[in-house]
Amino acid sequence: ARKIIIDTDPGQDDAVAILLALASPELDVMGITAVAGNVPLDLTAKNARIVCELADRTDVPVFAGCDAPLKRPLVTAEHVHGRTGLDGPILPDPAMPLQDDHAVDFLIDTLRREPAGSVTLCPLGPLTNIATALTRAPDLAEKVQEIVLMGGAYFEVGNITPAAEFNIYVDPEAAEIVFRAGAPLTVLPLDATHKALVTTARNDAFRNLGTPVGVAVAEMTDFFERFDKDKYGSEGAPLHDPCVTAYLLRPDLFSGREINVEIETVSDLTRGMTVADWWGVTDRPRNARFIGDVEPDGFFALLTDRLATYA
Ligand code: BDR
Numbered sequence: 235a236r237k238i239i240i241d242t243d244p245g246q247d248d249a250v251a252i253l254l255a256l257a258s259p260e261l262d263v264m265g266i267t268a269v270a271g272n273v274p275l276d277l278t279a280k281n282a283r284i285v286c287e288l289a290d291r292t293d294v295p296v297f298a299g300c301d302a303p304l305k306r307p308l309v310t311a312e313h314v315h316g317r318t319g320l321d322g323p324i325l326p327d328p329a330m331p332l333q334d335d336h337a338v339d340f341l342i343d344t345l346r347r348e349p350a351g352s353v354t355l356c357p358l359g360p361l362t363n364i365a366t367a368l369t370r371a372p373d374l375a376e377k378v379q380e381i382v383l384m385g386g387a388y389f390e391v392g393n394i395t396p397a398a399e400f401n402i403y404v405d406p407e408a409a410e411i412v413f414r415a416g417a418p419l420t421v422l423p424l425d426a427t428h429k430a431l432v433t434t435a436r437n438d439a440f441r442n443l444g445t446p447v448g449v450a451v452a453e454m455t456d457f458f459e460r461f462d463k464d465k466y467g468s469e470g471a472p473l474h475d476p477c478v479t480a481y482l483l484r485p486d487l488f489s490g491r492e493i494n495v496e497i498e499t500v501s502d503l504t505r506g507m508t509v510a511d512w513w514g515v516t517d518r519p520r521n522a523r524f525i526g527d528v529e530p531d532g533f534f535a536l537l538t539d540r541l542a543t544y545a
């Protein structure tokens with residue numbers, strides 16, 4: 235199985251991304267590292283453990299990481315995810331412990347211990363933990379197999395400001411470090427994730443699984459959806475972060491281009507914008523595989539099939 239570390243700020247869609255990974259025998263989730271993002275770190279570290287317990291996977295170690303962006307105050311998204319970050323289902327507080335190690339130490343130690351090119355990082359939140367690890371241990375850029383992250387936008391522009399997607403906006407300096415690190419990088423931006431919409435029929439398919447996981451995912455999506463339906467009039471909630479997991483499982487469902495992507499860190503107006511050279515109008519070096527499209531029916535079939543494997 236492909237070894238991955240999920241770096242996350244759950245978040246209902248992060249939770250679904252984790253559940254999809256833990257249900258997939260092709261993936262070996264070595265650990266989950268929590269970062270401040272959708273809600274503060276104490277809640278994201280708690281929510282990650284709630285999700286592991288829902289999946290009956292208390293063997294997966296969960297680490298707490300950075301509690302604030304590198305250079306800026308934390309911006310959160312309770313307006314999307316609710317006060318807990320995981321509003322919707324009523325799930326018990328976790329009994330499993332947090333690991334003692336800091337998430338950044340776990341990232342560095344694991345990538346240095348494992349054979350080069352054998353561990354993939356899957357960031358689903360602001361890139362603070364990953365950038366801190368790369369800054370402290372620049373050799374990680376050569377050790378990592380790939381970084382496959384959810385963040386950014388090009389044609390779809392922004393969801394937290396007119397110019398920027400939330401994960402990149404929250405910690406643009408961290409994003410710049412990650413995008414310039416030289417590691418193989420695949421980016422799932424809003425251009426792809428805004429096509430992975432949970433319609434009523436798709437959400438019914440989760441609920442009709444009739445299992446604790448199926449019902450919890452349906453309730454998470456019900457909650458998360460309120461924001462997108464009201465705000466954008468879209469068909470249903472976009473399942474942003476599960477696109478990362480689905481990409482690892484079925485890259486054939488996605489299409490994109492190898493392009494240059496730079497991060498805006500100076501302007502207040504366009505802070506965190508992913509300046510994506512989709513049309514190749516500069517000669518700046520290609521540093522990312524930027525995904526522009528996903529095949530939604532295949533994505534939801536995969537997700538529903540895998541969630542169905544939970545008892
Ligand atoms: C991203 O921001 C968060 O709110 C979601 O969990 C996702 O990672 C989408 O912009």
Ligand code: CA
Nearest residue numbers: 245248358359
């Ligand atoms: Ca997230």
